[in-house]
Structure formats: structure tokens, C-alpha cells
Amino acid sequence: MVVIAVASALGVVHMKYRTRLLFSEIQRLQQANEAYDEALAQLQFEQNRQADRERIEREARARLGMNVPDPATIISIKP
């Protein structure tokens, strides 16, 4: 009886210890997750800034010298 009680007590202590370990692990991962979320948001923000249509149009026209082709010069191929 005493042996069982002691074993059970030790078990409780061990489990408590494990819980604490796992809990801190969860906390760490949650924090990492939040950090990734923030990084993702920052990157999406940056991507959207770069992908802004007004900016793309400006860059295409000014820097790359692109233009919308004149309809008269478009040849369409009938299927």
C-alpha cells in the first residue's frame, strides 16, 4: 500500500513536471507563430506595395518603355 502511494505521488510529481515542460513548449511555439504571422503581414504589405497597379503602370511606361498596343497594329488569329 505504502509502495503504491509513494509511486503514485512520484507519478504526480513527474506528470506535473511534464505538464510544465509541454506548456512552456506551447508558449514558445505560439510566440513563434505570432512572430511568423507578423512577418507574413509585413511581407504581404510589401508585396502589395510593389504590386500596386498604379506603380506597375508607371514603371512599365517610364522605365521599361512599354505601351498598350494600338488596336490597328493588333492582328488577331481566328481559331
Add this chain to the structure above:
Amino acid sequence: MKIIKPNEAPQDYGVRWRVLLGLLLTSLTVLIGRAVYLQVLDKQFLKHQGDLRHVGVMPIPAHRGKITDRNGEILAVSTPVKTIWVNPKEFLKAAPGRDKIEAMARLVGMRVEEILQKVGEDEHRAFAYVKRKMSPELADQVLAMGIPGVYADREYKRYYPTGEVTAHLLGTTNVDGNGQEGMELVMDSGLRGVDGARRAVRDGKRRIIEKIEEVRHPVSGKEIALSIDSRLQYIAHRELKNTVAQHHARSGTLVLMDVKTGEVLAMSNQPAFNPNSRSQAAPDVSRNRAITDLFEPGSTMKPFAIACALELGLTNPRAIINTNGGVWHVGTNVVKDVHNYGVMDVTKVIQKSSNVGTSKIALTIPPRKLWAFYHNLGFGQTLETNYPGEARGRLSDYHGWSTFEQATLSFGYGVSVSAMQLARAYTALGNEGLMPMASLTRVDEEPEVHRIMSAKTANMMMAMLETVVSKEGTAFQAAVPGYRVAGKTGTVKKLGAHGYTASSYNALFAGVAPASDPRLVMVVMIDEPSAGDYYGGVVAAPVFSRVMQEALRVLNIAPDQSTPSIMVARQDGPA
């Protein structure tokens, strides 16, 4: 040696002893009683009070769903931000040096005085916001300074990557992240998600020591795909903005709709505002005019009056109408044309936009039939989009119509519509008489359509409307190279406080392209162009042309006009 002996007889201490014992026992009983009371009887209450001070249920804000365009491009997204707050009690007690507060002020972008004002002087307050929703990086730097009583919480901020391009349609959320206007409000219940809750033990400084359990896991809001195509939306926004500026107009509205599904592909208004700036835009600027504002459609209404007559077999495109003199007396009133067009057929009435001709045709229609036709086209009815502030428009009951009223209704006065209603009505012409339900969200299943008129009538009307976009018509500037376009101009006198104004107009164009197999319908409304030109064919039609041209190209819709430039490319073998 003298021994002093107590001379008194030994007293009996028994009484004193008993009294003392009694006192001790009583106090013991009281103490035990109190202990029992606290530990057993009142335990629940006290434990609860203790927990209240140290164990708290804190909400975990749910992530609000994204709003995307029909192709999944992000239009509105909630990004994690941090909110800096202080505990004035601790802050004032620690009394950080001025240099520290200055450094903090720089990071949060405020003046030192502002911060001190927010903290206040009350030493008993435990909470005051300093700066809500700032960049997480800067907030972390503030925390790293280690000023006592300064804390940060995680929150979400709504961010609109497309800025003013989609500002009106999307609407806004308030500082707590709930939909306030526009699609944010329409879709709020879906976007919102369910906040989670977490029970945690806090110390006296409200810091979380131990997270006990998650009472409820937060459920993220749903992602919602709108019907608009951000590529077309951008084009529409750009052209509308340029035109409104060029013609010194008060405002402008453009609606581009899919003829077959009723999905709104672009919806733009001017003036616009930046939804990412914190300052609140005035309602005059922020409302989505395309849905909330009414105007008289003027000549853009004529195709429907004539289509009604065609449907009832009262006329045909070749029927001859006499508009000689350009003036027609209806009762005591007069219907006028801009020019005297003389004798012409119905097609020409549309092409030249003759009020006299249209009135003569419309007055052959029984009032009840004309009313029902307009009513079925959705005029004076809601579009059922649930959009906040959606206008129903006005179509008076036919019982009260005078002959003159019926005539004016045929050329679009005395009835008021929103740009979206007008665009939706034109889908009936482009879609062989079938009108779909309008939708601001992407339609993935078969759209619900209603038959408004026969395919024959709709096709006849389309053929007539094609003549408008020609050198002889009123809207040659609406032409799109390589494509056949059908449409109708409108130049509408605005209603002022005392009837129709003499010199302020709305310039309108409503059109469908490509005419051989309609895909897109667009309504352009420019409010009070005041730089000289004001005709719909001169002010609104060019916007239609430019936006439609790019939209057709972006959507990869094949040209349907055989011009010399369109030929079958030869395969000359390897070059």
C-alpha cells in the same frame, strides 16, 4: 532574620482560574468559528473574489476574414498590430525621466505632452491607451525600453492594399474591427468569426503568469470573394478620376457588370478617399454613389420605352415617325428636341435621341403596361444586395400618370434610378431579354435570371443601339476599336431646389459590348461637368470607350468587328 510571612490566609484562586479559562475558551470558540466560517461557509465567495483579482478570462480576438476580388487578390486584410497602453498608477510612481518619455514619444509618433495627457495625473487609474494599432516592430522597441507601467497588447488592424481604388465598395470597419459601412458591413457576420477566450492567472501588475486553459478557441472569419475584378476596377478608377478632374465635375460614378451573371466587375466613384488613413472621410466623399445615389436617367431610358412598344407589337424598327418641327404639344406641355429631325424611322429616333419621337411611340403604350415593364426592369425596386443605404429609386404609380408624365417617363424624367440599377436593366437588352440578379459577390453557381422581354425584342433593340455608336449617332466617342458597341447617351438637366436647373447637367452613357455576343455592360455618370462640355456623348462616352477597350483586352474577349486590321494571320513557316 526576619521572615515575612504572608499574613493573609491563602486565597481561593478557583474563581479567577475559571473566569480566565472561560474567557480563553470563548475566544478560542470565536476564532474557530470564524475560521470555519471563512474556510467552509464563505469559501466559495472568497475564492471567487480572489480569483477575480488574479484569474481573468481574456478574449482572444478572432482574425477577421479577408476580402478578395473574384480572382483571389486581396482587397482587405487584417494584419497583426500592437496597442501600447500604460498603467498610470505604476507609471507615475516610477516617474521615468523626460529623456525616456521623449524616446517613447518618438517611437509612437506623438508629442511628449500628448503622452503625459493620456497618462493623466490620477494615481488610481490602472489603464490608459497611449497608441492603438501601431506597427509591432515599433511597439516591441517601446517595450524594450523597459519603462514601468508600459504594456502592449496584440490587436488586428484592417488594411486595404488597393487604397482608394476600392474604398467606396469595401466600406470600413471601426476601431474595434466591426464592419461599419459598405461590404464590410454587408458581410460582417461572415467576416467576423468568433472571438476566443482564455483563462489565465495574472499578477498584481496584470502580467500573465500562467495560462490555465483556452475556454474557447477563436474561429477565424470566412474569406469572402467579391464579384469585382481588381484589374478592371483599377482601370475604371483611373479613367473616372481623370475625367472628373478634366471636366471639373462634382462627382462621377461607373458601374461595369457582367451581362450574363449580373456580377459587378467594377464599381468606382469620384471623389474618392484613402481608407487606410485614420481620419474619417466625410459622408459626401465616402458613400458608394453607384448604389446609394439616385438620378434621373434621361435619354438612357429611351431604349426601354421603345423596347416595351416593340414587345407589345406597337411599333417596329422601320416604322416611320414624324417629328417635324422638333416640338410636340402634349396637353398644355411641350416636348422638345435639340434639333428638328423631321420624318424618320424608329431606329433613327434612338440614334438621334429624339424626345418627340420617343414620346409619340410611348404614348401608344397602355400606362399599366409601360409601368409594369419598367417595374420588371427593377426601377423603383431594391436590388436585394443588402448594401447599406441602397436606394430603391422612384417610379410613380401609373394611376396618377398624366399623358405628359407618361411622355417624360419615356425619355427618363420623372423616374429616378441608381447607376447600378441602370446597369442591371441594360443586361436585359444584352442578354437576349433575360435579366440576372445583381451581385456584389462572386457568383459560382448558375445565376438566377428573369425574362423581361423576348429575345427578338432585345436583339432588335441592340441593333438599334449599335447605330448610336456611329458617326451619325450621338455617341461616336464610345466606339471601341475592333469591337461592336451598342449604347445610349443621356444628357440630363439636374433637378434643383426650384425645378430643373438651366445650366447644370448630368452626362450619362450606358452601353454593352461586344454587340455580337454581349459580355459587359457599363454605365458612366458624370455629375455636373462644368468645364464647357456637358453632353453624355462627349463627356461620359469617352470614359466608356477607354475602360471598355482595356476591359475587353484584359478579359481576353475576341474582337467582333471586321476591320482591315483584323485578319487571319498567315503561317509563313519558321522565320
